[in-house]
Amino acid sequence: MIKQEAIYPAGRHALYEQHGYSAAIRSGDLLFVSGQVGSRQDGSPEPDFAAQVRLAFDNLRATLEAAGCGLNDLVDVTTFHTDPENQFATVMAVKKEIFTHPPYPNWTAVGVNWLAGFDFEIKVIARIPEAA
Template identity: 40%
Template structure:
């Protein structure tokens, strides 16, 4: 089994800092996407929890697409919210993205090292790539 890393050439975080981790790693049919925040070009995009959740998931989906995975391949999501009051709005966006075939999930409330409202990561699986 080989391991393929996506984005090790240097993702960009807040303030233009080079990130010391891969955007995603693929091995044995699994794709693990690193936590994504509502950032564009290394800067957090302002907005409410709905806009920030959509952008965080859009960032995950873009990495998944680059690796050849789709939303139907997502088996687990980890979500971190900075305020428990965001839970209902987060769930609305989550349901829009995953529809009738939602993945397993954990959602917690914690402080984030980036000044935003949400961070998400996804785990995907494709048997044809195992």
């Protein structure tokens, strides 16, 4: 049986403890990352939408790095949007800043009506490099 290991980024463990879930679970050579939002250090939402999307990616990077991964190790991406039609252009602009060349991870975008005060959330599955 494959042992599962909880992964937490530095400085944010208390937020996960408070809500009773892990930032990510390592299972074998896969990392399953919980939805990351554009939350500030205190857990509050970043009000500017573009900055919130960038901060969600920063929070994702921190979780990936805690497991020895990076954005290039992403296999599957799912994003959640409270207003996809009006947010799409902003999300695509940020996405192009982050993923600058192929191969790109597969990506599913889902419209939702509630994200606990946030407007964007990203959850991923990554393959952990052998060196990690």
